[in-house]
Amino acid sequence: MTASSTQSPATVVAVPLGARSYDIHVGRGLLTRAAALMTPVLSQKRVFIVTDSNVAPLYLEAFSQTLAKAGIRADHAIVPAGEASKDFPHLQHLLDSMLAAKCERGTMIVALGGGVIGDLAGFAASVLLRGVDFIQVPTTLLSQVDSSVGGKTGINTGAGKNLVGTFHQPRLVIADTDVLASLPRRELLAGYAEVAKYGLLGDAKFWAWLEDNAAAMLSTDTRSHDLLRRAIVTSCEAKARIVAADEKEGGVRALLNLGHTFGHALEAEMGYGDRLLHGEAVSIGMTLAFELSARLGHCPAPDASRVAAHLAAVGLPTRPPRNGPRGAVTAAMLMAHMSQDKKMKDGAVTFVLARRIGDAFLSRDVPAPTLEATLTAALAG
């Protein structure tokens, strides 16, 4: 980390939620300044850090030392990296560790990691001693632009992903863009799908900016912190606006699920893990959502083509995998997964469709034959 990076100013995005309001700090070198950022929201000089086996060797020691220098005692727990840690046994183990460390109501839980750590640590914080505060320190692009903001926490069960959880807002989010340098390119691209989502669902200008700048932003040679920071800040501002308007997803927040109904079906079919990352499933899902919208006559076909072309150009998948662990993937298999979606209301699946790039809307009125035709065409393509 260079001296100039630690001196760059951070951008602060506010999430206005009354008594539960908090700030998202985005910028370079923020891990080294974490103690100063955290101190105003600590009620005791004590934190419990939750991290995973990938992140711990990279950042845990330096992060804990930064806190120690400011007189903040830090206990920690390291969970195995990966989605499998978001389950009841790991939650129980984590809560037992927090209690064994004699965490008190004033002890701040710190989630240092990607989406799995944020969801698991946030859930643990929301039930420990009937609820303690937590801070998100997201270390992946996906968690910096989406999962660390908005207070969704939870674990997976045999019945599906994120089916047990809480809304528990963090007290602070610290998104250090320097940590993205250690992110494998595939993970960076998967996070980029969620960045692109904000353009597609509500900001055509941002989408056009991404079309012009994504290649430079994501390339290993030219990767630019300023471009990345601008993309992260714009994404967080969009998410903050939506969460402030609809914290518990009674309406507009559901737009954040653009591409996710298709995406979750694909993830369920492929098995959660390396075969298809969440962001990759969302990329395919957003492409399908635009193709479905065009097929239903809601959206011009050239917009759907533009979505697929850009996502493919940056290196994201836009077509469903033809084969999965159960053999050939069919439209019927994916539709069966969709009918189990947790966003079902009165037995109908809610889709996020689009009128054009930058103008998404919710629909529970998608005829099964049109859905099937969209999926069949995509699987053949």
Ligand code: GLY
């Ligand atoms: N990731 C979707 C949401 O936070 O609502």
